[in-house]
Amino acid sequence: MTKHEFEVAMTCEGCSGAVTRILNKLGDVKFEIDLPKKLVWIESDKDVQVLEEALRKCGKEVKYNGTK
Template sequence: MAETVVLKVGMSCEGCVGAVKRVLNKMEGVESFDVDLKEQKVTVNGNVKPDAVLQTVSKTGKKTSFWEAEPGNKEAAPATA
């Protein structure tokens, strides 16, 4: 089943973007992805598990976390420091 996983990744340059793209290109089940340097946002679509995507992107050494829901969304878990 296809799933969309959205991550916040601490990327500072095109080199960081390239590193994230490299690991996602090798990951099994990934159908497509979008890496937004300005927003520090990585969106992955495919037959993937969110935890596996998080672990894979974390291997780049970048600070990686699940994208928090928009502020004001009552269902979102509180962000912890």
């Protein structure tokens, strides 16, 4: 599985909770959230665009930083 890094404009626990709920719905993904740094690492075989579109559903600005 590939590990992807995304920058998500999260400002609070509610934001990170929304990201968690959305990613849990995708299934077959492992992820870590670093709220202070506004980073989300997702380990998945899914296409980057699928992951990015899912993250955008939380209504926050999302930027793909590449694989890690």
